[in-house]
Amino acid sequence: MKIPCLNGDAEAIVASLTQEVRQLEAARRVLDTQPVSSGVAALDHLLPEKGWQRGSLVEWLSSGPGGGAGTLSMLAAREILLEGGAMVVADRAGRFFPPAAAAWGIDLAQLIVLRAKSQQDELWALEQALCCEGVAVVWAPLEKVSALSFRRLQLAAETGGGIGLFLRSSRVRGRPTWSDLQLAVRPQSSQHGRRLNVELVRSRNSTAGGQIDLELDELTGVVREVERNDESHLVSLATQLAHPTSPRRSARA
Amino acid sequence: MSLWLPNWPIQRRLVAQPELKQKAVVLHHQQPRSGKLIAACSRAARDGGLSVGMSLAEASGLWKKTVQQTPLHLEEHDPTADRQQLTELARWCEPFSPLIGLETCAEPHSLLLDITGLDQLFGSDEKLATQLQAAFHRLGYRPLLAVAPTLGAAWGISHHGGVWGEPQLVAKEQVWDTLGPLPPAALRLSYENIRLLDELGIGQIQQLRRLPRTALTSRFGADPALRIDQAAGAVQEVVVAEHAPPEYFAARNLEHPLNNRPAIAKLLEELLRQVARQLTQQDRGAVQIECCLSGSQGQQARLPLGLHRPTASTGYLLELLTAGLERFVGPREIVGAVVQVTTTAPWESHQGELFPDPSRSGDRHLGPLIDRLAGRLGANAIVGVQTVAEAQPERAFRDRCLVGEKSRRKTRARAVWHGPLQRPLHLIHPPVRLEVMAIAPDGPPLAFVYKGTRHHVARHWGPERIENGWWRQRSARRDYYRVETKQGYRFWLFRELRGEGWFLHGEFD
Numbered sequence: 001m002k003i004p005c006l007n008g009d010a011e012a013i014v015a016s017l018t019q020e021v022r023q024l025e026a027a028r029r030v031l032d033t034q035p036v037s038s039g040v041a042a043l044d045h046l047l048p049e050k051g052w053q054r055g056s057l058v059e060w061l062s063s064g065p066g067g068g069a070g071t072l073s074m075l076a077a078r079e080i081l082l083e084g085g086a087m088v089v090a091d092r093a094g095r096f097f098p099p100a101a102a103a104w105g106i107d108l109a110q111l112i113v114l115r116a117k118s119q120q121d122e123l124w125a126l127e128q129a130l131c132c133e134g135v136a137v138v139w140a141p142l143e144k145v146s147a148l149s150f151r152r153l154q155l156a157a158e159t160g161g162g163i164g165l166f167l168r169s170s171r172v173r174g175r176p177t178w179s180d181l182q183l184a185v186r187p188q189s190s191q192h193g194r195r196l197n198v199e200l201v202r203s204r205n206s207t208a209g210g211q212i213d214l215e216l217d218e219l220t221g222v223v224r225e226v227e228r229n230d231e232s233h234l235v236s237l238a239t240q241l242a243h244p245t246s247p248r249r250s251a252r253a
Numbered sequence: 254m255s256l257w258l259p260n261w262p263i264q265r266r267l268v269a270q271p272e273l274k275q276k277a278v279v280l281h282h283q284q285p286r287s288g289k290l291i292a293a294c295s296r297a298a299r300d301g302g303l304s305v306g307m308s309l310a311e312a313s314g315l316w317k318k319t320v321q322q323t324p325l326h327l328e329e330h331d332p333t334a335d336r337q338q339l340t341e342l343a344r345w346c347e348p349f350s351p352l353i354g355l356e357t358c359a360e361p362h363s364l365l366l367d368i369t370g371l372d373q374l375f376g377s378d379e380k381l382a383t384q385l386q387a388a389f390h391r392l393g394y395r396p397l398l399a400v401a402p403t404l405g406a407a408w409g410i411s412h413h414g415g416v417w418g419e420p421q422l423v424a425k426e427q428v429w430d431t432l433g434p435l436p437p438a439a440l441r442l443s444y445e446n447i448r449l450l451d452e453l454g455i456g457q458i459q460q461l462r463r464l465p466r467t468a469l470t471s472r473f474g475a476d477p478a479l480r481i482d483q484a485a486g487a488v489q490e491v492v493v494a495e496h497a498p499p500e501y502f503a504a505r506n507l508e509h510p511l512n513n514r515p516a517i518a519k520l521l522e523e524l525l526r527q528v529a530r531q532l533t534q535q536d537r538g539a540v541q542i543e544c545c546l547s548g549s550q551g552q553q554a555r556l557p558l559g560l561h562r563p564t565a566s567t568g569y570l571l572e573l574l575t576a577g578l579e580r581f582v583g584p585r586e587i588v589g590a591v592v593q594v595t596t597t598a599p600w601e602s603h604q605g606e607l608f609p610d611p612s613r614s615g616d617r618h619l620g621p622l623i624d625r626l627a628g629r630l631g632a633n634a635i636v637g638v639q640t641v642a643e644a645q646p647e648r649a650f651r652d653r654c655l656v657g658e659k660s661r662r663k664t665r666a667r668a669v670w671h672g673p674l675q676r677p678l679h680l681i682h683p684p685v686r687l688e689v690m691a692i693a694p695d696g697p698p699l700a701f702v703y704k705g706t707r708h709h710v711a712r713h714w715g716p717e718r719i720e721n722g723w724w725r726q727r728s729a730r731r732d733y734y735r736v737e738t739k740q741g742y743r744f745w746l747f748r749e750l751r752g753e754g755w756f757l758h759g760e761f762d
Contacts, residue, residue, distance in 0.1 A: 062762060065704070066742035070678045070762030086619055097680035097759065098638040098650045103673040108638055112619075112655070114626070115634050125626050125635075134619035167762070187741025189711055194674060194761075195741065218714075221673030 018206075033161070039079040040214065042225035043198065047181070048206035052080055055157050056180035057150075057164040059142075061173055061201065068196045069185035071104075071216070073165045075223065077137045078105050080163055085136025088129040090114045092122050093141070104221065123149050130156035130164055142166040150178040173201055180204040193217045195226065254350075254366040254382065255407035256389070257397045257415065261362035262293040262335050266328065268393040276326040277301055277316075281309045292330035297323050332360045339364065342394075343495040349385050354492040356408065363411065365404050365492050382420035399423065404492065405484035406432060409439030409458075425486075432484060433459035440480040446473050501539070502593035503527035510549045510586035514578070517546075517587055521578075522571050524592040529567045538563025538600035541657045544574060545591040548584025556581050559632045559657030561623040563598040569621075573628040580629060596657060627656045645721040645729055646680055646758065675717075675735065677745045677759030684756035687746065697734055698746055703757060708738040716748075733758070 035051030037044055044050050052058065058076070062069035077087055087106065089096055091113050102108050114129070116122035123145065129135045130153060138157075145153075157164050170184060182202035188195040192215060199211035215226045258264050262280050267273055277298035281289045289309035301319060303312045309327070316325050336355070343353045343364050352367035368381060375381035378400045389396045397415030401407035401423045410421050413435045423431045432439060435458050437450045450473075455461055461469075462481060470478050482488040503524040511517055521544065532539060540563050544556045556577050564570065626635045637653035689701040697713045716732035730750040737743050745759035 064742060065679075066677075066738075066744050066760040066762060068741075068743070068761065074678060095679040095681065097646070097676060097678060099640050099646075099671075100673075100676040100678045100680075102640055103671055103676055105673075108640065111638055112623070113636050113638055113652070114630075115636070116630055117634070121630055121634075125630060128622060128625060132618050132622040134617070134622065187743070189737070189739060189741045194737075194743065216674060218674055219672055 036080050036083065036163075038076055040075075040223045040225070042212045042214065043223075046198065046200055046210050046212050048200075048203045052076060052163050053180065054163060055159075055161045057154050057157055057166065057178065059166050059168050059172070059177060059179040059182045061168055061170040061182060061184040063170045063184070063186050066187070067185060068187050068194065069183075070167055071194075072183075072185055072196060072198065072214070073139065073167060074101060074104050074106065076163075076165060077139055080137050081106065081110055083136065085162070086110050086112055086134055087137040087139060088112045088114055088126075088135055090116070090122055090126060090138070090140035092116055092119070119143065123153070126164070127152050127156045129160075130162050131160045132162070133160055135160060135162045138162055138164045140164070140166055142168050147176060147178070154178040154180075177202065182208075188213060190215065197228075254368050254378075254385075254398065254400045255356075255404065255411040256364040256366065256385065257399075257408075257411040258339075258362055258364075258394055259397060260293060260295075261339065262330060262332075263295050264394055265335055265338050267295070271393075273326055275323070277303070277323045278326045278328065279303060279309075279312060280328055280330040282330040298325070336361060340495050346385070347496075349381065349388075352492045352494045354494050357493070363408060365408070367492050368400070379420065379422055382422065386418070386420055401428060401431075403428070403484055403486045404490045405441065405480060408441060409435055409484060413439040428484065429459075429462075433457065433462075437461050437477070440477065440484060442480060443476055446476055449473065500593070501528050501531045501537075501597065502591060503531075504589070504591040506589040507587065510588045512586045517578070517590075518571070518575055520587070520590055521574055521592065522567065524590060525570050525574070526567045528592050528594055529565045529570065532565040532594065532597065532600070535597075536600050537597040538565045539570065539594040539596075540598050541594070541596035542570065542574070543593050543595050545593070546583045546587050547589035547591075549586040549588050550584070552584050554581070554583035556583070557595075557632075559627055559654075561620045561627075561656050563600055565600055569624075573624055576625060577628045623655050632656050643721070644719050646676070646719070647682055648721065674761070675714075677743075677761045679760045679762050681758055681760070684747070684758045687755045687757050689746070689748075689755035695732075695748075698736060698755065701746065701755065701757075703744070708736075708740075708742065708744070710736045711739045712737040719747075735761070 033054045035047075035049040035053045037051045038047065058073075060069040060073045081087055087110055089111060092115060094115065096113065098108055098111065098113075101111065114122065114125050116125055122140070126138055126140055129138050153164060164179075166179065173182070173184060180203070181200070184199040184201050186197040186199070188197050194216040196214050196216070197211060198214060200208050202208045211228075213226050213228045214223050216223050263278055266278060266280075273295075278295040279291055279298050280293040282292040284290050287308065291303060291305050291307045291309060291312055293305060294303050301323070302315055313325070339355055339361055343355060346353050346364065346366065350366040350368050350371060354365050355361040356363040356365055368378060371381060372378045375384065382398050382400055386396060386398055395417070397411050397417065398420035399407045399411035399415060399422075400420060401410055402425045406423065406428045409432055410423055414431060415421060436456060437458055438447050440458060440461075442450075450461065461477060466478060479488060483490050505520060505524060507520075511520065528539070528542075540560050542558045542560075544558070546554050546556070548554070556574070558573055558577055560573075623635060632654065635655055637655050638650050639653050640650050641648060643649050685703070687701045687703060689698045691698050697715065698710050700707060700709045702708070713734050713736045715734035717734075719729070719731050719733055721729045731747040732750060733745060733747040735743065736746055743761035744757060745761065746755060747758055748755050
């Protein structure tokens, strides 16, 4: 390891050491590839690599059905697919709706749907897909997965150079993981488009933390960053005014 | 000899699905301007007043109005499958003639057989025709046969002078006596010429033949003169034979049974090598392979294998077959094995590139991945998808097979007519019945209970009415609402307008 000059700028030393640590941690990953932009400047800013790093795994933690994590991960897939390659979608439950993906701009000709009968088969197939250089994105809802299987997926992604986007329940938050990034998505009430809060829960190579609010336009689906909680006060007030009875009265009734 | 299968698209379906004989079968096709039109219909449908060319909506209305007892069965017209089945029949007829082909037109309904010199083999042409007719009857088909000195004459007589159950035999000197009274359509003329001749009052071939040759050509083009010459034998006509494709297979029977995997793999490798050699000689690659293992107790087990791209590589095929065998439940002891290639396609070879394009190298890796996944998980477990122009969400897409096809058809991307936030990423099938609270009977939902949680609707979009085609057996009429709960979760709900209540159909995950 090269030791930087001690009389240099402290920030340069820290940056250099950080880079060394990253190289050690992701020794097998190709670091000279440019990260793929998420298409949203605010989200790029939140991500440690300023985009999606090839050969990595990203967990999208959803707080519940209809929570919007799948939508944001599909947007990430769309941006990654712009540079070519195929997308493998694991759909063991048979619930994936391709016309919705097409509406988000995913070319269905690039899509391969995997309908394995068991989780064991699915994990094997996901590993094979991540190993394949022709696959740019693997998109899969992931239930309980052992550390060994997760590690295999991570090594496969490093080998193939594809990006694994895994939809998971927020219950796995805080548990050990082999993913490079963990993003929690929470829906927010809004008066305009669809508002989603994105929090960087975990990053393998840098400090986690930080969150942003994104709003998806109802008609076009265009994503933009919005100020956090800029409408919460108004919404709350309107709700209180509209409430017909006070909590005490309703409790008596 | 000409063998005509009248109303072939209907005949094919009635033989394949005998239960349809109890129904009025209608085949329809989509026309760019006229919409869905009837392409073919069964006798029961014709008796009910339906006819070819009628619009499907009109036909359905007519059928309902006349309150027909016979149920109407609607199906999409499939000329490719019709031709394919006719080709199969041509190959099946090879014991009767070495040269059998299909009539040359867009949608053939007839087989043409060259039976020159075969009378000595079968006793006579009549015996040959009778045997062939009986063979078709045994399969369930009802053909009309005619034997004549030329293909043109045989075609005309079978189509316009045929008699059910009696093959028509016409000698050389009787050709024009038989063809003369038949309509000009018996000469295989174009539709425009037939219509023109009808307008001119020429209803028989003998009238047409009386016209001066030069006038005939100048007025109707070269078609009638050529067809007359073909029927007379003045112009030669050849049968484009539909030979069965060569078979690629290798088999081995063993004296002593094998019961260990490495030995079985070695045996399969040997058989695959033989098959690969046969394929390479013909410049073909395997697209579908079937491996059949025979057990010592007489039991047989088959392992089918589909491939994304044709290949003749022994090592590659063995790798896929071995992966499939890992999960294969077959006989414990093997006494025989057969490897057969069921579908082939021209073998694709690629020249190496000095400066390979990285964007195209991914495609080369994708084929082996698909083969590997399909080999272990089955062809149904790995599919492509394409959208379909159907309003009903369950029918708005269909799977596309990725392995075992001769050629990869480029799918045309259909335009998506809804916004990205209008359709959920997860569709719940079948829809889940919900308890929904709404103020007005036809109004939007205010609250609903899903998975034990009560969701209060903060915003909603809709209703969006979605109905499926009336020709579906179970029609659907739904009012869809996109709803956002007070916590920001989004769902896709619909009210079934037939009074069956509210359902959850999707989650905007």
